[in-house]
Amino acid sequence: MEQTNSQLKNQDTQSHEWDTRLHHATKATHEDWIGRGISYFCIGIIILVVASMLWFITSKGIATFTQNHVSLWKFLSGTNWAPDQGQIGALPMILGSFAVTFAAAIVATPFALGTAIFMTEISPNRGRKFLQPVIELLVGIPSVVYGFIGLAVIVPFMRHVVGGSGFGIISATFVLFVMVLPTITSMTVDSLRAVPRFYKEASLALGATRWQTVSRVILRSATSGILTAIIFGMARAFGEALAVQMVIGNAAIMPKNLISPASTLTSQLTTGIGDTIDGTLPNNALWSLALILLLMSLFFNALVRFIAKRGQLKHER
């Protein structure tokens, strides 16, 4: 006991020297500080920008209801859009946006699934060498180019086939179909590639055919990834402005069919933004449309997170 105490004392005296050595700052600790400082600074700026954008859009968007005293219900359910005369029913645009979004997703999903299955299961080599770059290229084409092609090819084609002006929801659907196809395909490819190889082997070793393996094992275990891909595609379709504006006809009236001019939230926004004066009802009404777009993209994001969480639970071991 005596001995242990004296040993400890000896250590205490020595440790004073070590105490300073182990506490003083060095180049390494300075670097830590600088690195942390830079990244805190950047994240601070980003948070500031995002928060002020959210605040800006929200405050402008609710001005229609707080300053101009339009009822929220009338805004959401009204079918007459004439801001100059104080009529701001946004339902035609809301319906238009949902119609083109769902139609494009419904048309694009089977093609995207087929392409993704081909690229991962049927011909992985050709998929990687040839189709992958093609899809990346499609993602990178600016939307105005898609809109231009839609205007030059799809609109005249529709005019020829179904009559009318050729502008309308169906033309917008086809343009959006081409635009969301690469998004859905490439994300589906990622989720199919992420399916563990041993699932596939297990299935094949049980005598299941390739088709059974793909449809019942691979697609099944990639379901949450595929749903996420579709939602990202829908978010892109919902938010696309320019290409849609070029082919949909921009008539702010209730869509009665797929082949007559209609409008979406985004197309109405881009069409109208130049003609209004800040602070007036027509201008505030456009901000309200923007607010709906913002809320919808928040909703899409929340949906993706929800699905990801569900998917994780299923795969937990």
Next chain:
Amino acid sequence: MLKQYSFEETAVQTFDDKTSLAMRTEDMQVFYGSNHAMFDANLAFPKNQITALIGASGSGKSTYLRSLNRMNDGIATVTGKIWYHGVNINEPGVNIYEIRRHIGMVFQRPNPFAKSIRENIVYALRANGIKKKAELEERIEQSLKGAALWDEVKDNLDKSALSLSGGQQQRLCIARSIAMAPDVLLLDEPCSALDPISTVKVEETLLELQKKYSIIIVTHNMQQASRISSQCAFFHLGHIMEYAPTGTMFSNPQIPVTQDYIAGSFG
């Protein structure tokens, strides 16, 4: 430094006509691209026995095993003949799905699907065209009993297979295979991801199963080979060096490379 051994000096047993065989390979070669991974594999597997394939990592034993039920299709090129019920199944035109229903396989890592225990077995049976409810139930029970898992899971058949322990998962994979009523069962290091107690259970299961099935098992574990197998083949760098009854192999190996491996000089 690994000693150089002559690949000319081999001691591979053959069987006479009286022994009934489950399957047999003749001059089988396997290539991964230009890489020659398996040389002149000539092995015959007696019915209703456990045959162990042993050897160091990269000796080609898994490659050999995976070729037997054509799981190397699309991964490697396999030449030579694989005889099964008098048919060369390494030929174009052979129905690989039918082959895999008769020659089942269990992998190194337990790989149940992210479905319930019941669904894991039903999946295999549905793929096999069995749809009648009564028969499905019957086969589920029989296969789980065969894999010695029934008592542990019979009250929880709808629980996720992923909630089972590693050893239970592996026995579920065995159950899934034998639900198809195969006659050969291939196992690729089935215990290497399991703890010793689970390993004992799987081994007991295999010893029971050999009454009904012919079993070929790849193992890293020489003790395991000596505990459960009747025949034992030693692989070295893509060559089959020695093939003999297990007792003989471990007590009296014929050639230097096998002697050194069994004595623990390498591997």
